[in-house]
Amino acid sequence: AQSVTQLDSQVPVFEEAPVELRCNYSSSVSVYLFWYVQYPNQGLQLLLKYLSGSTLVKGINGFEAEFNKSQTSFHLRKPSVHISDTAEYFCAVTLSWGLTGGGNKLTFGTGTQLKVEL
Amino acid sequence: EAQVTQNPRYLITVTGKKLTVTCSQNMNHEYMSWYRQDPGLGLRQIYYSMNVEVTDKGDVPEGYKVSRKEKRNFPLILESPSPNQTSLYFCASSIRDRGHNEQFFGPGTRLTVL
Numbered sequence: 001a002q003s004v005t006q007l008d009s010q011v012p013v014f015e016e017a018p019v020e021l022r023c024n025y026s027s028s029v030s031v032y033l034f035w036y037v038q039y040p041n042q043g044l045q046l047l048l049k050y051l052s053g054s055t056l057v058k059g060i061n062g063f064e065a066e067f068n069k070s071q072t073s074f075h076l077r078k079p080s081v082h083i084s085d086t087a088e089y090f091c092a093v094t095l096s097w098g099l100t101g102g103g104n105k106l107t108f109g110t111g112t113q114l115k116v117e118l
Numbered sequence: 119e120a121q122v123t124q125n126p127r128y129l130i131t132v133t134g135k136k137l138t139v140t141c142s143q144n145m146n147h148e149y150m151s152w153y154r155q156d157p158g159l160g161l162r163q164i165y166y167s168m169n170v171e172v173t174d175k176g177d178v179p180e181g182y183k184v185s186r187k188e189k190r191n192f193p194l195i196l197e198s199p200s201p202n203q204t205s206l207y208f209c210a211s212s213i214r215d216r217g218h219n220e221q222f223f224g225p226g227t228r229l230t231v232l
Contacts, residue, residue, distance in 0.1 A: 009158070036223075043208060044161075044223040090160060104149045104168075104212055105176070106221060108160040 002027035002093050006109035013081055014117055021076040021112045023065075023091030033074040034092040034106070035065055044090065050074065061085070086116045120145045122224035124209050130230045131199055139194045139227050141209030148214045150192040151176070151221070152184065154205040161208065167192055168214070199231040 003026045013019045025031060035047040048059025055067040065076045074091060091109040122143045131137055143150065151166040153176075163176030167186040181203055183195040192211075196203060209224040 006160075034220075043225045044210075046220050049220065092161075104151070104214065104221070105163060105166060106151075106161075106210075108153075108162070110158055110160040 002029075002031055002095065002107050004091050004093050004107055004109035006091055006112050008112050009110065010113045010115065012115045012117060015083055016080050018079050019077065019081050019085075019114065021089050021091075021114065023074045023076065023109060025072050025074065025091075025093045027072075027093065027095070029095060031093045031095055033065075033067060034094070035059065035063070035074075035076050036090045036092060036108075037061075038088045038090065038111075040087070047076070047089070081114070081116050083116050083118065085114060088113050120222070122209055122211055122222050124207075124224040124227050126227060127225060128228050130232065132232050133200055134198050137196050137199060137229075139196075139207060139209075139229070141192045141194065141224060142190050143192075143209075143211040143222070144190065145211060145213075145222065146189065147211035147222075148189070149221075150186065150209065150211045152182070152192070152194050153208045153210065154178065154203075155208060155226075156205050164194070164207075199229075201231045203229065204231045205229060 005024045033050040036044040037047050038044050048057045050057045050067045058064045063078050088111045090111050092106045125140045148169045152164040153161040155161045162178045164182050165184040167173045207227045210221040212221040
């Protein structure tokens, strides 16, 4: 079975500073990877996804992530954060299409709370 | 507007009183799923449905039931709620299509069981 590890439960950062939120996954088969954001008292919104192709994926709100198969990582980065980026960020994985249960069942990490300070 | 709706958004109930949380999507999605979110545990899948009349257990199904009689609706039923089911619940839906795996989430239902 696949699993996701987000080592940092909280990441404080000053506004306009760069940030990296770490995500490592474990799977014996091919996977798809996602980052979701949850703003306070709201549902989850997709930031970006990696399905195949270029390992550098760009998402909404200036975020990007890089898929590294050898290190089984999918870290999320933003070069300059804003107060409005304060939210909880979830990394998630699903099996690649064609595999049993693949393509739909999301396994989430435990989340990283990003707190942007002035 | 394409969306997933959940009702109610907030619910306080007592142990043992049966309740249903409704979920509806207007995107004609085949796949629907329920998750619960707990601090420090992230989101965990309760049940999912690949299509009408096709449902299966997720990672934490104990104490929950679901049904999928229509494509757009996927209610979550708690026959006898207990305090350990106090949580934030999310419904999600997606199409079943190669390479298109974005799941759309509802706004969440915050359930408190006393």
